[in-house]
Amino acid sequence: VAQGVLDMLKLEGKIMNGLRSLGINREDRSKFLKLNPHNWDYTYALDIRHPSIVWVNDLERDDLYVTWPSSCQELLKPVLPGNIPSIRRNFHNLVLFIDPAQEYTLDFIELAGLFYNHQIPLRIGFVFILNTDDEVDGAHDAGVALWRAFNYIVEENDMSQAFVSILHMYQKVKNQNILTVDNVKSVLQNEFPHADIWDILGIHSLYDYKRKAGASFYEMTGLGPLPQALYNGESFNPEELNVNELEMAVLHKMMDATVYLQKEVFMGTINDQTNAIDFLMDKNNVVPRINPLILHTKPQYLNLISTSVTADIEDFSTFFFLDSQDKSAVITKNMYYLTQEDYDVIYSVSLWIIADFDEPSGRKLLFSALEYMKTSVHSRLGVIYNPTSKINEENTAISRGILAAFLTQKNRFLRNLLWKFSTEKIATAVYSGDKIKAFLSEGMDKNAFEKKYNTVGVNIFRTHQLFCQDVLKLRPGEIGVVSNGRFLGPLDENFNEEDFYLLEKITFANLAEQIKDIVEKMEINSKNMSDLIMKVDALISSLPQHVSRHDVTFLKENHSIVKINPPETDMFFDVIAIVDPLTRDAQKMTQLLIYYSFYRFVLEPEPMLVANDIGPVAKFMAIPESPLLTLNMITPGGWMVETVRSNCDLDNIHLEDIERSVTAEYELEHLLLEGHCLDPMTELPPQGLQFTLGTKNKPVVVDTIVMANLGYFQLKANPGAWILKLRQGKSEDIYQIVW
Numbered sequence: 001v002a003q004g005v006l007d008m009l010k011l012e013g014k015i016m017n018g019l020r021s022l023g024i025n026r027e028d029r030s031k032f033l034k035l036n037p038h039n040w041d042y043t044y045a046l047d048i049r050h051p052s053i054v055w056v057n058d059l060e061r062d063d064l065y066v067t068w069p070s071s072c073q074e075l076l077k078p079v080l081p082g083n084i085p086s087i088r089r090n091f092h093n094l095v096l097f098i099d100p101a102q103e104y105t106l107d108f109i110e111l112a113g114l115f116y117n118h119q120i121p122l123r124i125g126f127v128f129i130l131n132t133d134d135e136v137d138g139a140h141d142a143g144v145a146l147w148r149a150f151n152y153i154v155e156e157n158d159m160s161q162a163f164v165s166i167l168h169m170y171q172k173v174k175n176q177n178i179l180t181v182d183n184v185k186s187v188l189q190n191e192f193p194h195a196d197i198w199d200i201l202g203i204h205s206l207y208d209y210k211r212k213a214g215a216s217f218y219e220m221t222g223l224g225p226l227p228q229a230l231y232n233g234e235s236f237n238p239e240e241l242n243v244n245e246l247e248m249a250v251l252h253k254m255m256d257a258t259v260y261l262q263k264e265v266f267m268g269t270i271n272d273q274t275n276a277i278d279f280l281m282d283k284n285n286v287v288p289r290i291n292p293l294i295l296h297t298k299p300q301y302l303n304l305i306s307t308s309v310t311a312d313i314e315d316f317s318t319f320f321f322l323d324s325q326d327k328s329a330v331i332t333k334n335m336y337y338l339t340q341e342d343y344d345v346i347y348s349v350s351l352w353i354i355a356d357f358d359e360p361s362g363r364k365l366l367f368s369a370l371e372y373m374k375t376s377v378h379s380r381l382g383v384i385y386n387p388t389s390k391i392n393e394e395n396t397a398i399s400r401g402i403l404a405a406f407l408t409q410k411n412r413f414l415r416n417l418l419w420k421f422s423t424e425k426i427a428t429a430v431y432s433g434d435k436i437k438a439f440l441s442e443g444m445d446k447n448a449f450e451k452k453y454n455t456v457g458v459n460i461f462r463t464h465q466l467f468c469q470d471v472l473k474l475r476p477g478e479i480g481v482v483s484n485g486r487f488l489g490p491l492d493e494n495f496n497e498e499d500f501y502l503l504e505k506i507t508f509a510n511l512a513e514q515i516k517d518i519v520e521k522m523e524i525n526s527k528n529m530s531d532l533i534m535k536v537d538a539l540i541s542s543l544p545q546h547v548s549r550h551d552v553t554f555l556k557e558n559h560s561i562v563k564i565n566p567p568e569t570d571m572f573f574d575v576i577a578i579v580d581p582l583t584r585d586a587q588k589m590t591q592l593l594i595y596y597s598f599y600r601f602v603l604e605p606e607p608m609l610v611a612n613d614i615g616p617v618a619k620f621m622a623i624p625e626s627p628l629l630t631l632n633m634i635t636p637g638g639w640m641v642e643t644v645r646s647n648c649d650l651d652n653i654h655l656e657d658i659e660r661s662v663t664a665e666y667e668l669e670h671l672l673l674e675g676h677c678l679d680p681m682t683e684l685p686p687q688g689l690q691f692t693l694g695t696k697n698k699p700v701v702v703d704t705i706v707m708a709n710l711g712y713f714q715l716k717a718n719p720g721a722w723i724l725k726l727r728q729g730k731s732e733d734i735y736q737i738v739w
Contacts, residue, residue, distance in 0.1 A: 045233030138201030388477030485538025
């Protein structure tokens with residue numbers, strides 16, 4: 001308890017000092033201290049509200065389920081153990097990723113048919129991962145044939161009939177458990193004898209639309225190798241995707257979800273007007289893409305709080321000698337941003353992209369960031385330059401253009417110019433000798449841009465590169481991203497628009513949204529507000545997650561609460577201890593709270609071996625003299641502590657009769673080695689068994705006998721490495737030690 005309280009106070013002190021350094025007053029500091037980052041230990045789920053998922057049934061609309069009750073209150077009615085309430089709501093959703101060219105697809109289709117035919121209250125969706133080559137048609141590729149046949153049947157009949165036809169196709173699969181074009185043709189001919197098969201499957205088919213959508217969605221999700229399946233967006237463990245395990249895994253997830261849904265209905269969170277899918281997908285753990293680098297990498301945060309040290313961003317020689325915190329502060333102070341609006345808006349997420357923008361990989365990252373910024377309402381975008389080669393004007397042509405754009409253009413024109421610099425066509429033209437001003441659009445401040453481009457120099461790129469190397473530990477040219485002080489890198493060039501959106505969602509939901517709510521009420525301008533959100537987020541998120549906070553209100557205070565006023569300083573800890581005053585734990589707590597107590601807590605950071613010097617000391621002052629007192633030590637288990645020197649009977653201390661102060665000296669005589677043992681044959685304590693404890697040079701230092709009734713034994717030892725053995729003789733002859 002004591003160490004936990006001390007650790008908590010140290011953590012609180014770091015946050016308080018950081019907030020004070022940011023110029024935040026005491027009242028606002030208290031609000032920030034009450035913030036708690038979200039617990040992201042639970043499983044992430046993918047958003048299944050995507051058009052590429054083909055839902056083959058719908059519990060809320062299909063006639064098959066018309067007799068089921070639709071009220072959420074049905075969840076609260078009793079059902080037999082292991083049963084799942086049949087309610088006409090899409091609370092349970094299974095998505096199967098189907099690649100007809102792989103064997104596992106047969107098992108997935110059969111499982112989907114099993115759930116469908118037994119009317120399990122489960123909405124089933126398919127993501128068809130097919131050949132994306134436009135030259136391939138259904139005459140030669142079974143996957144393309146399946147897709148075209150499926151679309152044809154949906155148009156001729158409906159989705160449920162198309163799903164049943166797929167079941168029939170896979171019932172005909174024989175060789176190597178993989179679907180063939182003949183399987184598809186056979187079912188089409190049986191069910192649609194008047195249809196022209198090659199008009200449906202052939203090269204001129206009208207039923208090939210959206211063939212690539214499934215493969216694109218699968219790639220976008222970031223899921224690993226196939227097979228893959230999702231239950232309400234949550235993926236399965238690889239061992240659960242085995243056909244023998246998946247059915248039970250789905251049912252178990254459905255039962256667990258039912259318990260959760262019952263609680264939400266009882267609490268009133270879900271009612272009959274609630275959209276089931278939106279309710280499931282609007283939770284904090286639902287993300288558009290699974291990127292392990294963003295979701296599962298231990299976060300690394302920059303210290304963005306400035307000290308008294310100041311330096312010009314272009315003064316490389318001074319910047320070189322700054323420490324990591326000051327380097328980060330200088331970069332933060334001199335960062336320019338692309339924002340969504342020209343007027344003042346508070347942005348919760350500040351993104352920095354780090355790259356060599358004179359390389360294709362850097363321009364690709366910039367392009368992805370700009371595509372993401374088209375729809376983002378929470379973020380602003382800044383850039384950090386990390387050149388690959390020697391820094392000169394020739395090697396920084398695009399980077400200087402980007403910097404000049406930030407320094408001279410406003411948002412609409414800035415966005416347009418950055419987009420041009422992110423394209424390979426413009427970059428190639430610039431490197432070929434075209435004047436960069438030729439790419440400026442009407443309405444841009446061309447003179448200001450051209451002047452800045454020609455005079456900006458390259459010192460800022462040297463400063464940025466040094467920051468990347470010293471603080472971010474990136475090599476020249478490597479790519480990275482910073483989100484509200486959280487650094488991710490090095491990255492590969494495939495960090496795309498969906499990754500930016502995922503990073504924004506995680507950052508915003510973690511703390512940024514809560515911080516923004518507080519900052520909006522502070523009297524500072526919007527630019528400073530956005531900076532403050534970024535810095536506070538980096539500060540609080542960088543520290544270990546602390547426990548939840550509660551406001552404690554007392555009904556009566558006159559006779560049951562002891563208050564100690566804080567010192568007259570700008571910062572102090574507000575600690576409320578709720579204790580039973582008659583317990584030993586309360587005595588320990590009062591000492592930690594620096595209040596009068598007959599208990600002293602002696603806590604050393606590490607063991608102390610003393611000879612003639614005085615070791616750790618506890619002193620008691622102003623103790624009442626009339627009561628009869630006792631002095632003793634409360635030690636950790638296994639310590640044998642004895643009094644070696646005292647000036648009175650420590651069990652009967654009557655201070656009124658003692659002229660001098662009471663002194664006592666204690667000594668740790670032994671550390672006890674304790675244990676239990678049983679005879680595995682009888683499962684009873686062994687009779688007369690003896691142990692010895694010794695060293696290699698002296699095998700027997702101490703010995704003991706096992707207690708016959710409990711099997712307990714105890715040996716006196718001292719710190720060091722010891723050898724526990726059976727005593728020579730009958731003990732060693734009859735028994736052996738089995739751990």
